[in-house]
Amino acid sequence: MTQLQPYWKYLFLLACLLGVVNLCSQQVIPSMPNNGVYRPFPLPQTLTFADEPVPLDLPDVAERLDRELQSTAYFHSNTLLALKRLQRHLPELDRLLRENGMHPDFKYLALAESLLSNATSPKGAVGIWQLMPATAKALKLRINDEVDERYHFEKSTIAACKHLKYGYKRFGSWTSAAASYNRGVGGLEAAFKTQKVDSYYDLYLNDETSRYLFRILALKEVLENPQRYGFSMMDADAYATTPTRPLTVTSTIEDLPAFALEQGTNYKTLRLHNPWLRTYKLTVTDTTTRYTLLIPAKTARE
Numbered sequence: 001m002t003q004l005q006p007y008w009k010y011l012f013l014l015a016c017l018l019g020v021v022n023l024c025s026q027q028v029i030p031s032m033p034n035n036g037v038y039r040p041f042p043l044p045q046t047l048t049f050a051d052e053p054v055p056l057d058l059p060d061v062a063e064r065l066d067r068e069l070q071s072t073a074y075f076h077s078n079t080l081l082a083l084k085r086l087q088r089h090l091p092e093l094d095r096l097l098r099e100n101g102m103h104p105d106f107k108y109l110a111l112a113e114s115l116l117s118n119a120t121s122p123k124g125a126v127g128i129w130q131l132m133p134a135t136a137k138a139l140k141l142r143i144n145d146e147v148d149e150r151y152h153f154e155k156s157t158i159a160a161c162k163h164l165k166y167g168y169k170r171f172g173s174w175t176s177a178a179a180s181y182n183r184g185v186g187g188l189e190a191a192f193k194t195q196k197v198d199s200y201y202d203l204y205l206n207d208e209t210s211r212y213l214f215r216i217l218a219l220k221e222v223l224e225n226p227q228r229y230g231f232s233m234m235d236a237d238a239y240a241t242t243p244t245r246p247l248t249v250t251s252t253i254e255d256l257p258a259f260a261l262e263q264g265t266n267y268k269t270l271r272l273h274n275p276w277l278r279t280y281k282l283t284v285t286d287t288t289t290r291y292t293l294l295i296p297a298k299t300a301r302e
Contacts, residue, residue, distance in 0.1 A: 038074070040066070040070055041069060041070065041073050041228075041229060043056065043062060043065060043066055043069065044056075044221055047065070047217060047220075047221060048105075049105055049174065049175050049178065049213065049216065049217060049220070050103035050105045050106070050174035050175070050178075051103065051174075052173060052174055052175050054201070054217060055201050058201060061201050064210065064211065064214045065214050065217055065218065067211070067214070068211065068214040068215050068217065068218035069217075069218045069221060069222070071218070072215075072218040072219060072221075072222050073218075073222055073229040073230070076231075078115065079222060079223075079229075079231060080231065080233075081115060082111055082115055082116070082219065082223060083223060083226060083231060083233045083237075083238075084233070084237060084238050084239050085111075085115065085116040085117070085239060086107070086111065086116065086223060087233070087235070087237075087238035087239070088238055088239045088240070088241050089116055089153075090107070092153065092154075093107050093110070093157065094107065096154060096157045096158065096161075097157070097161065100157075100158055100161035100162075101161070101165070102161050102164065102165075103174060105174075105216075105220060106160075106161075106164065106178070108216045108217075108219045108220045108223070109164075109178055109181065109216050110128050110129055110157075110160070111216075111219050111223075112212070112215045112216045112219055113128065113129060113130040114127070114128045114129070114130055116128050118151050118275050126148065126150045126151060127150035127151050127152075127156045128153065128156065128157075129150070129156050129157065129159070129160040131150045131156060131159065131160065131163075133150075135163065136149070136150050136156075136159060139159035139162055139163060140159070141155060141156065141159050145278065145279065146277070146278055146279050146281055146282055146283055147276055147277065147278060147282070147291075148276055148278050149276050150276075151275040151276040151278075152274075152275075152276040155276075160181075163181065164177050164178070164181060165177075166185065167180040167181065167185055167188075170185055170189065171188070171189075171192075173199075173200070175199075175200050175201075175213060176188065176192075176199075176200050178212075178213055178216060179200045179205075179209060179212060179213055182208065182209050182212040183205070183206075183209040183212075188200075188203075188209075191203050191205060200213060242273070242296055242297075243296070243297040244273055244294040244295060244296055244297055245294070245295050245296075245297045246292050246293070246294060246295075247263070247292065247293045247294075247295050248290055248291070248292055248293075249282060249284065249290060249291045249292070249293055250284060250287075250289075250290050251284050252281075252282065252283045252284045253281065253282040254281055255280065255281070256270060256277065256279075256280050256281060256282060257280060263295050264295075264296075265295060265296050267280075269296060270293070270295070273293075273294040273295070273296065274293050274294055
């Protein structure tokens with residue numbers, strides 16, 4: 001055995017050398033730009049929101065956009081979730097925005113608000129559009145112990161469109177309308193009046209509203225150009241859409257779990273497709289009230 005030791009040493013050295021060569025030849029992870037060294041992504045030369053140009057020639061505007069762009073591009077888990085959810089909801093969301101006279105860029109506002117999830121804020125705003133109770137009721141959404149239509153994808157989207165159109169009517173700008181969605185129409189109007197300017201980009205604002213539109217712009221830039229920022233998504237990566245059928249309800253359902261079983265599904269699935277249901281009962285108070293439930297067109301057991 002003593003005479004064989006030099007050969008083992010050579011084999012060991014050869015194995016180490018091959019390991020180094022193999023390590024050096026491996027490709028860098030695609031999400032790490034510039035050969036694995038994190039560098040800031042360059043700002044786009046031009047950018048618009050709802051066809052309104054962003055004045056990137058203003059140094060503070062460019063810096064505010066840069067802050068949100070780097071944050072969005074390097075927040076990999078959040079941005080991948082946004083891509084997955086956007087692919088699932090995009091057809092319906094674009095349809096609703098188009099039918100209500102809204103620019104498709106407003107889908108990025110919904111993403112900035114909730115990442116297209118039925119989130120609840122500490123202040124009580126809920127749903128993908130993060131509507132507050134008073135605003136939602138003013139927009140004719142039902143909110144009671146059994147129902148909260150802020151969680152209704154279609155109805156809350158239509159309500160948000162109405163709210164944004166009101167902002168546009170007051171300011172004559174979709175950019176300002178989007179900012180007022182965060183600050184409030186009255187609050188933004190007061191800021192314009194006090195500071196004697198008429199552009200969102202010329203306002204000195206609280207940090208949240210100051211960053212708000214730039215979060216939307218950063219999401220638009222990254223999600224419309226994912227490969228530029230190191231993201232790769234295939235159709236198979238998106239969350240699946242379950243086909244559903246509408247079922248009109250004109251009378252009270254006392255036991256929603258039992259009702260779900262009668263429809264060939266279960267309460268969990270019923271709630272997932274109808275998150276605006278908030279309890280185990282659905283009351284219809286009069287002959288003019290009716291609800292539409294979405295029921296899976298085909299269950300997993302069939």
